Structures are given as structure tokens and as C-alpha cells.
Amino acid sequence: MGKFGALRILIFRDLQIRYAGTWLGYFWTLLDPLAMSAIYWFVFSYILGGRSVGETPYILFLLTGVLAWTWFNGSVTDSARTLVLESKMIRSIAIPRYLWVIKSIGAKGTEFLFSLPILVAVAVIAKGQVSLQLLFFPLAFVVQFLLLSGIGLILAPLTVLARDTTNVLRIILRMMFYLTPIIYGLNDIPEKYQALAMLNPLTGIIVMYRAGFWANDNLMTPIIFSITISVAIFILGIFVFKKLERAVLKEV
């Protein structure tokens, strides 16, 4: 059997477990990002008295960012713990170890794709405008997959060797949510800090997801930044994983 077959089985299993024993099943995938976006929309539009960040319709702006973030956050958390959680399987079934990382990202990525109908629905209801730059959307998906794979390949073995990684990660992810242009846009950041923000590869990825809805003439710089950094992290991930795999197998 090819590695692809094993990957498909593992992703299917993750989704099966995710939806087993829940009443609403698939609808959680839709409700979760929608609820999160609605909260930020309410806070920024009403409580903080008139919003000065992002684009209009703001709910659509939020949702594009929140969906990408949900995938990012879920994948980083899951792939970091996967080798620890699946240790019993890793000890008894000899499939390539990196598949455990990739399946975590694939499972969350599938949920991301499953949640896109909500984006379409909100775009229609909020009367969002669509341009040809929507073609950046699939590219963003590919780049994010690459980035997440790299991060996962680094974090998964580290978590086996030092369990504190999970705690550190939780803090970093919380910080990253606010430091990434999700509830605001790249253009809302003071100009002198924009280059710094672009060092965060997620910035360019979210710019790409949003490009189809809000025309943006300052696209290429964040995109090139994000692709370059994502590829670099991916290569680093392969290197780190190979280096630590032997030690990991002794510890799981």
C-alpha cells in the first residue's frame, strides 16, 4: 500500500473520531468559526464604538481570517502532540512516522475545506464583491499546508523529547492570534512595523485568502515573504524530523 493510502485512512479516522458521539457533528465545523467571528464583529462594531480596522463587510473580513486561523491553531496543536498521543500505534505499526504529522494537518485542512460553505454563505448574505484575485485562495491553501507541515515536523519530535513544548506553544499561539492580521488587516499596522509583520508567514497567507474580496495593490511583497519563509520552515522541518526520529522512537 502506498503512503497515500495510509494517509487517507488516518485522516478519515481522525474525522470519524471527531464526529463520533456528537449530536451536531459536521455543524460544529461551521458553527465554531462563525461564532468566533460573530463575537469579534460584535465587540469591534458595537462595544468599542465604531471600528477603524479591517474592510467592509467586516464579518466577511473576520471570517476569512478566523477560518485560516482555526486551521492553523488546530493543526499546530494537534501535530505537536500527535507522536505522544499515537505512541501505542507508533510502537506497533511501521508506517513512515512523518505521516502522523501530515495526517493531523490533513484532517484539520479537510475541516477547513468543509467549513468553506459558511464563507460562501456569508459572502452572499453580506454582499461581498469578488474579483479575479480569488485565484490566490487555492495558492494560500497550498502555502499554509506547507507551512503547517514544516511547523509540525519540528514540533512533533520536540514534544516527545520535552513535554513542556505544549505549554510554551499554548502561550505562543495566543500571542500569535493578536499579532497576526486576523481581526485587523496588514494595512492597519503602522507602516514601519509592516515589514516585521510580514516575517510572520501567516500574514501573507491571510492576505492571499482575502485578496479575492478586497482588491489590494500591495499584494506581492507579503506573498513573496510568506512563500519564502514557509518553504524555508518546511525544509527545516524535514531536516529536524530526520535528525530526531531515531531518538523519538526510543522515547515513545
Place this chain on the structure above:
Amino acid sequence: MSVVIDVKNIGVSFQRNRKRNFSVREMLLQGKNTSPRGSFWALRNVNFQVNAGEAVGLMGANGEGKSTLLRLIAGVLLPDEGSVEVKGGVAPLIELTGGLKSDLTARDNIALVAGLHGLKKAEVKKRFNNIVEFAEIGDFLDTPVRHFSSGMKVRLGFSIVTSIDEPIILVDEALAVGDAAFMQKCYVRMKDLLNQGKTLFLVSHKEKDLKEFCTRGLYLKDGTLAVDGTLTQALAAYRADAGISDD
């Protein structure tokens, strides 16, 4: 005769101090690492080959590297030195229940474990009834495995892994599981598999099991291969050493 398992000069070392966190903390607090440093070789300079159709019994006292060797052959551990070459697929009867997911039903678990061991969907379908029948779980097919008794889980695991039809079978003391009646069935199935010409690599402390199935014996002592000969030779050496250390 074709060689199916080729173990060349392998060595596996483990950290003596496996609590890395402690050493990190000590490094921070005292500026030096006071834990016992270095590593020890669980296995070293081990060489042997197994031919297709052979039934090999591996013995040794606890902590002499038996399971480590088995895990190397199963491909779930990588050697620090040397190489392990295995031709053809392996059916590992190691941690039988390890592959089962407790939230999934028995039906889904069969598809999952058999699939990960490389069985195609159509093949799983064809063998499905046999797997269920052998495991004696027909009434619980759609029950999540977390509600299974430990005996049922082991039966299911054993039944799946012995049904995947790989040419090499690795067994880690899990030859006979469950109650007396099921143990009898396990023995019959293992005999069947051997008669089909499969290669067997068995780790056991039980002389009865070793004698029942194996003709060749490997005896591990102090991380190296002390005896590689007939089962009788290996057993004699193992027994002699055990007799001395028992006092």
C-alpha cells in the same frame, strides 16, 4: 533458501537517564548536569539471518534486548549502528491492542488496523467475516471498542493481525491470549500459518511455546547474541544462566 531477515552488526543505545527534563532543570539550577551521563548499549554487534519459512525462538532474561530486537525487525525502532533488512511484509503481534482506537467501533477498527497494515479495501471486505468470527465479537460489531473487555480487545487485535497475510510473523509473548478456549484457537492458527510456509520470529519465556513452534533458537545475553543454534542449544544455555542467577 532466501534470506528474509538480515540483521547486520546492529547496535541500539539508550540514554541511561531518560528523564531529560530533570537534566535540563539541573543544568539551569546548578550549571551542570549531575545525572548519570552517557548511554548504554541495549544491543550491540548482533548478527544473524533468517531464511524464509524458518521458525526462530528468541530468549533471554528481562532487559536483555529481546523486545528491542523485535521492534527493530518490525521497523518501529531504528538502529544506531548497523542495519536491519526485512524482505516482504511483517505482521507484528506486538502490543496487540495498541492499534485499536477506543472511540471507534469494532467494525471501523478492523478497517483501520488492517488498512494501516497494508490490506486493500476489497481484501478487508473479503476477510471481514473471518476476522469477526475468529475474534468472537459478532454481537459487538457496532460497539465502540472502549466498552470491550480487555480479553475482547486482545482477541480482536490478534485476529486482525494474523489475518493480514504477511510472509513474516513477529510475536512478542502474545502467542496465546484470552481464555483457555481462545488460547487453543491461537495455537491452531499459528500452526496453520507456519504450515503455509510463513516465517516466524517468536519472543517468549515459555519453554512450551518455544518447543511447540520453533526449531532454531537465539539467546540474547548482555545485549549480544550468546547462542545462535538449534532451539535445544539455546534453551540449554538460557536455562543454565537462569539457574545460576536464580540463587
